[in-house]
Structure formats: C-alpha cells, structure tokens
Amino acid sequence: MTLNLLKSGEVAKITSVTADYALKARINGLGLRIGQEVAVIRRACMGGPLQVRVGHTDILMRPEQADLINLAK
Amino acid sequence: MKRIALIGMPNTGKSTFFNRLTGASAKIGNWPGITVELLSAKIMEGSEMVEIVDLPGIYNLHGFSEDEKVARHFIENADLDLLVVIGNASQMDRQLGLVLQLQELNLPMVLLLNMHDEAQQHGIKIDTDRLTSELGTPVTLMSAKYSQGIKQARELIRESLSKEKDSTAKEKDTFTDDVKLETKLDHLMSKCVNVPIELSGGLTDKLDKVLLHPWFGLPLFFLAILLMFEVVYTIGTPLQDGIAWLLNVILESQIAHVIDSFNPVVQSFLIEGIYNGVGTVLSFLPIIVMFFLCMAVVEDSGYLARAAFLMDAFMSKLGLDGRSFVMQLMGFGCNVPALMGTRVMRSRGLRLLTMMIIPFSLCSARLQVFVFLTTAIFSPQAAPLVLFTLYIASFGAAFLTAAIYRNRLPNSEPLLLELPPYRFPTWQQMLLHGWRETWYFIREASGYILLGVVLVWFLTHYPFDAVPASSETLAGKIADVFAPVFEPLGMDKLMTVVLIFGFVAKEIVLGAMAVIYAVDPDNLAGVVANTTTWIQAYSFMLFVLIYTPCLSTVAVLKQESKSWSFTAIAVAWPLFLAWLTSFVFYQAATYLFGS
Numbered sequence: 077m078t079l080n081l082l083k084s085g086e087v088a089k090i091t092s093v094t095a096d097y098a099l100k101a102r103i104n105g106l107g108l109r110i111g112q113e114v115a116v117i118r119r120a121c122m123g124g125p126l127q128v129r130v131g132h133t134d135i136l137m138r139p140e141q142a143d144l145i146n147l148a149k
Numbered sequence: 150m151k152r153i154a155l156i157g158m159p160n161t162g163k164s165t166f167f168n169r170l171t172g173a174s175a176k177i178g179n180w181p182g183i184t185v186e187l188l189s190a191k192i193m194e195g196s197e198m199v200e201i202v203d204l205p206g207i208y209n210l211h212g213f214s215e216d217e218k219v220a221r222h223f224i225e226n227a228d229l230d231l232l233v234v235i236g237n238a239s240q241m242d243r244q245l246g247l248v249l250q251l252q253e254l255n256l257p258m259v260l261l262l263n264m265h266d267e268a269q270q271h272g273i274k275i276d277t278d279r280l281t282s283e284l285g286t287p288v289t290l291m292s293a294k295y296s297q298g299i300k301q302a303r304e305l306i307r308e309s310l311s312k313e314k315d316s317t318a319k320e321k322d323t324f325t326d327d328v329k330l331e332t333k334l335d336h337l338m339s340k341c342v343n344v345p346i347e348l349s350g351g352l353t354d355k356l357d358k359v360l361l362h363p364w365f366g367l368p369l370f371f372l373a374i375l376l377m378f379e380v381v382y383t384i385g386t387p388l389q390d391g392i393a394w395l396l397n398v399i400l401e402s403q404i405a406h407v408i409d410s411f412n413p414v415v416q417s418f419l420i421e422g423i424y425n426g427v428g429t430v431l432s433f434l435p436i437i438v439m440f441f442l443c444m445a446v447v448e449d450s451g452y453l454a455r456a457a458f459l460m461d462a463f464m465s466k467l468g469l470d471g472r473s474f475v476m477q478l479m480g481f482g483c484n485v486p487a488l489m490g491t492r493v494m495r496s497r498g499l500r501l502l503t504m505m506i507i508p509f510s511l512c513s514a515r516l517q518v519f520v521f522l523t524t525a526i527f528s529p530q531a532a533p534l535v536l537f538t539l540y541i542a543s544f545g546a547a548f549l550t551a552a553i554y555r556n557r558l559p560n561s562e563p564l565l566l567e568l569p570p571y572r573f574p575t576w577q578q579m580l581l582h583g584w585r586e587t588w589y590f591i592r593e594a595s596g597y598i599l600l601g602v603v604l605v606w607f608l609t610h611y612p613f614d615a616v617p618a619s620s621e622t623l624a625g626k627i628a629d630v631f632a633p634v635f636e637p638l639g640m641d642k643l644m645t646v647v648l649i650f651g652f653v654a655k656e657i658v659l660g661a662m663a664v665i666y667a668v669d670p671d672n673l674a675g676v677v678a679n680t681t682t683w684i685q686a687y688s689f690m691l692f693v694l695i696y697t698p699c700l701s702t703v704a705v706l707k708q709e710s711k712s713w714s715f716t717a718i719a720v721a722w723p724l725f726l727a728w729l730t731s732f733v734f735y736q737a738a739t740y741l742f743g744s
Contacts, residue, residue, distance in 0.1 A: 101211050105243065106565060106567060119363075121364070131242045132239045135565060136454065136457060136461075136471070136568050137563075138470075138563065138564045141564065
C-alpha cells in the first residue's frame with residue numbers, strides 16, 4: 077500500500093519510493109527514508125494535501141506524492 | 150579577509166543565527182555567477198575581519214531548484230575558508246543527511262545544532278563528543294533564538310578559521326553512492342542521538358487541531374489576518390494623524406517665516422512640492438512600520454506554511470499550489486521580495502504563473518493610498534468595509550488571471566513542504582525583522598518619492614505664470630492627451646496625472662496628490678473629499694490596485710523570468726484589466742446611482 081491509503085493516526089514503515097532522482101532526493105531530504113516510520117496526521121478537505129509526520133518533522137504533501145511512497149505495516 | 154558561508158535546511162534558524170552574529174549590519178549583495186542576491190556581513194572575529202554569507206536554505210545538495218543551484222554554485226566557486234552548517238537538533242535524522250553530503254566537498258566545516266531548547270523539550274539527547282569524532286567535524290549545541298551556546302559556537306568558528314586551510318582540491322562531481330551515505334547516517338543516529346519513542350501532543354499539535362480544522366481552519370485564518378489589520382490601524386492611524394499634524398505645525402511655526410522672503414516660485418517648490426509631497430508619504434510611515442512588524446510575526450510563527458496547507462486544494466484548481474498563496478500573502482507587504490520568493494519553485498510554469506498573480510497583491514504602498522482615500526471620502530463606519538472590498542478585488546484579480554493563464558503556463562510540480570512547529574518570535578527577532586523590512590522600504594522608495602514629487606511639481610507648475618495644475622501647464626497638456634482613455638473611467642485631469650506618475654511607484658501617488666492639490670498633509674483629505682465623488686474615488690482605487698504596481702516590480706519580473714515577452718504580458722495584462730474593471734465599475738455605478 078501507499079502513504080496515500082494510510083488512515084489518519086496510523087503508522088507504517090517506508091519500504092520504497094517510486095520517483096525520479098530529483099524528487100527522491102527531496103523526499104529523502106525531508107526525512108522520508110526507507111525504513112522510517114511515518115504517520116498521517118490529517119488531510120485537508122476537498123482532496124487537499126496530507127499532513128505527514130516522520131520523526132520530529134511534519135510534512136505537507138499532495139495525495140499524488142503520497143502515492144509514490146510505498147509502505148508495509 | 151576570510152570568508153564563511155552559512156548553510157542549512159530551511160527552518161533551522163539559520164537567519165536567526167546570522168542576525169546574532171552580525172547584528173543589523175547585513176547587506177544584500179550581488180555575487181559573480183549568481184543571479185540572486187545574498188545577504189552578507191563583515192564582522193571582526195578575533196583579530197581578523199571575516200565575511201559571512203547567508204546562503205538560501207536547502208534540503209539537498211543535489212537538488213534542482215534555483216535556491217539549491219545557487220547554494221551549490223556558491224560553495225563550489227566562492228573560495229570559502231569555512232562552511233558553517235546549521236542543523237535543527239530535534240530533526241537529527243534528516244539534518245545529518247545534508248551534513249554528510251556537504252562533507253564530500255572536503256571543505257573545512259563546523260556543525261552547529263540549533264534549537265537545542267526544542268530538542269530538550271522533546272527529550273532528545275545528542276552526544277556531541279561522539280558525533281564530533283565520528284564525523285571528524287567540530288559539533289556544538291546552541292539556541293540562537295535564546296542566545297544560548299552562541300559563545301561556544303563562535304569559538305568553534307574561530308578555532309577552525311585559524312587552522313591552516315587544507316589544500317586538497319575540491320571534488321567537483323559529488324554524486325557519491327547514496328546508499329553509503331544512508332548507512333553512515335543510520336550508524337551516526339544509533340550511536341550519537343537518542344530520540345524518545347513518541348511524544349505526547351505538544352502545543353503545536355493542539356493548535357493544529359483547531360487551526361487546521363477541515364471546516365474552521367480557513368475562516369480562522371482569514372479572521373487572524375483581519376485581526377492583524379485591526380491591530381495595524383488601531384495603533385497606526387492615531388500615529389499617522391499625529392505626524393500629519395506635527396508636520397503642519399512645524400511648517401507654520403518654523404519654516405513659513407524663514408522662506409517668506411524667497412521668490413514665490415521657489416517657495417512653492419519647497420512647500421507645495423517637496424515638503425507637502427514628502428510629508429504626506431512620511432505621515433504614513435507608522436502604518437507601514439506596524440504592518441511590517443505584524444507581517445514579521447506571521448512569517449516567523451510557522452502559520453504561513455499552514456496557510457499553504459489550507460489553501461492548496463483551491464489553488465491547485467487554478468494551476469497553482471499552496472505556496473503560491475503564501476507568496477501572494479507576502480506580496481501584501483511588498484511585491485518585490487514575494488516575487489523573489491518564487492525561486493523555491495522548480496516548475497517554470499508554476500513559477501511564472503505565481504509571478505503573474507503576485508503584482509495584484511495589495512502592497513503597503515497601495516495601502517497608503519487606499520487608507521487615505523477611504524477615510525477621506527467615506528464615513529468612518531464605511532471606510533474599513535470599502536477597504537475590505539479592495540482586498541477582495543485584489544484576490545479576485547489574481548485568481549481571474551491565474552484561471553486565464555493556467556493553460557499557457559502548465560504546472561506539474563509536486564508539492565512537498567515542511568510544516569515547522571509554531572514558534573513565537575522573540576521581541577528582538579520581531580523588531581530586527583520589522584526594522585529590516587522598513588529600512589528596505591525607505592531605501593528603495595525614498596529616491597522615487599523625492600524625484601516623483603519634484604517632477605510632479607514641475608509639470609503642474611510650468612510655465613510658472615500659469616495657474617498651477619491648469620490646462621496651460623505641462624501636466625494639463627499631458628492629461629489632455631490621455632483624456633480619451635481616462636475620461637470613461639471618471640478620472641479628471643488631476644487624477645490622470647497622478648495615475649501616470651503612479652506607474653513609476655505607488656509611493657508617489659499620495660505625494661503627487663498633495664503637490665497637485667497644493668495642500669499640506671493635514672488638509673489634503675478635506676480638499677480631495679470636496680472635489681471627488683465616491684464613484685470617481687472608487688474607480689480610481691480599482692485602477693491603482695490592478696495596474697502595474699511599480700517599476701521595481703517590473704524590473705524584478707524581468708530579472709526573475711529572464712524573458713522579455715513574459716514581462717511584457719505581465720505589464721500589459723494588468724493595465725488592460727485595470728482599465729476594464731474601472732470602466733465597468735464607473736459606468737455601472739454612474740448608471741445606477743447617478744453621478
């Protein structure tokens with residue numbers, strides 16, 4: 077499953093990131109690295125972005141980007 | 150002289166540390182090979198003069214945004230003696246990644262872990278001795294905001310500077326095996342950093358529950374902005390009236406009798422030109438200062454990133470994203486830095502589209518004009534509401550523009566943005582930030598204002614035997630030429646002249662009015678109210694709101710887009726839209742309410 081499918085309040089581990097080099101570098105730079113645990117804190121209404129937490133960093137991302145991040149529970 | 154570069158991720162308090170080191174002495178300057186301006190300052194460190202350069206915040210050395218390219222280019226070419234890396238102590242897992250990338254450059258380096266206070270609150274423990282030996286780079290903890298550990302940090306910098314510079318050549322291509330860095334990162338984290346499992350919901354979580362609420366989040370955001378303006382006016386307006394009154398008193402008691410014996414033309418130039426013109430603009434300075442102070446708080450608090458979260462769904466329908474909205478809000482202070490802020494965007498379409506809409510943001514220079522006219526023409530109860538409608542028009546023009554141009558400037562940029570915890574700036578930070586913005590405003594605008602009022606005075610008074618601002622003067626002749634364009638908008642000749650000058654900068658508009666109507670700042674409102682109907686005034690304000698804000702904005706549009714055709718459209722379209730809006734409003738309102 078992907079990060080976009082994770083329910084608010086649930087935690088899962090990142091297994092892989094499906095993105096080109098530049099985007100992967102940015103995703104890594106924000107702390108979303110393989111093996112890290114992530115949680116979805118909330119979603120904005122009307123298909124808006126997600127608020128995601130990894131470690132002590134909160135990140136805002138669109139559902140399209142959350143779909144690139146693969147998880148295993 | 151030795152040179153140091155400060156580098157780090159966004160939201161690490163890099164600028165706060167820079168301010169701690171340099172005080173208010175920093176200057177914005179150009180660097181060879183880099184198109185953007187960087188903040189730098191020269192300070193005495195020990196017995197030596199050292200130049201410190203503040204690089205843009207970057208997440209990754211191998212990234213492709215304008216900011217990241219600038220930082221990388223600078224580090225590789227600027228002949229640095231020391232790289233000072235600022236990290237956020239409570240986010241070690243990702244901050245160390247950048248540190249490891251930077252180490253590949255083989256430059257002398259120190260690592261300052263900032264926001265130690267926040268890390269302690271989270272119970273995070275960092276073994277700096279171990280980290281120093283594992284990394285081979287000196288490390289220290291500090292809190293730049295609360296001035297803790299600054300002394301140790303400076304000592305580390307001084308020590309590292311005094312060491313002989315390593316002569317090994319820099320490696321140009323640094324795309325080393327990412328996996329190797331990952332392994333090293335994990336090793337460092339497990340050996341040197343202790344992060345407690347999950348934290349109890351802190352203040353930020355509690356605030357976010359309310360402020361990012363799916364239904365109440367947006368209304369609360371607009372309420373907060375409204376409240377901010379309320380504060381600005383409640384404190385700023387009495388001060389503004391006070392300055393206008395004071396300037397009038399000084400004129401009558403001190404200056405009037407001194408220049409009594411001068412030639413009438415010189416008298417008119419000094420009083421009706423320079424004194425009244427500059428004085429009118431000056432009297433609005435308290436509102437500007439208050440505005441910048443409040444903006445500084447909002448900017449430093451972390452609330453703007455929340456605005457991006459709340460507005461992204463809507464903005465994406467216009468081909469923009471949440472950051473475009475944040476830039477738009479920044480534009481309410483001044484359009485120029487907001488336009489430069491678009492550098493964080495990687496997609497050219499998104500960046501240009503955002504640059505198209507920023508000039509519609511009702512900036513502080515336009516705000517002066519509107520505060521003046523609304524209070525002069527409308528009742529005290531109606532004035533704030535009228536001003537509010539202009540803010541709505543500002544958003545309306547921006548969103549309409551985005552909707553029209555979105556297909557020509559396609560955007561496929563992903564949105565990934567850090568949401569920093571809420572932080573209330575210290576008084577010192579707030580004042581320094583506010584002061585820097587105000588100083589920037591004065592420096593940029595004062596030349597324009599003086600030149601503008603002198604020019605307006607000359608055009609409205611030459612030839613000197615004509616009645617000032619009448620149709621025999623140069624200004625009258627210019628206005629005659631433009632009359633067919635501006636008459637359908639309800640603008641008389643004087644207003645036409647003001648609008649032509651307003652193209653240079655909106656800061657001139659009020660000064661020009663004072664010069665044209667030949668009255669002091671204290672009495673200008675009464676004179677304008679007697680000669681202008683509310684329909685004319687509102688049509689005038691709509692035009693001022695929408696057409697090209699100032700020449701500086703045009704220059705930055707060109708500089709940032711590097712395209713003449715884009716710049717031409719970004720100037721021509723608002724002009725057309727301004728004319729159309731004023732025309733429709735004036736004709737409709739005149740038809741409905743009579744003239």
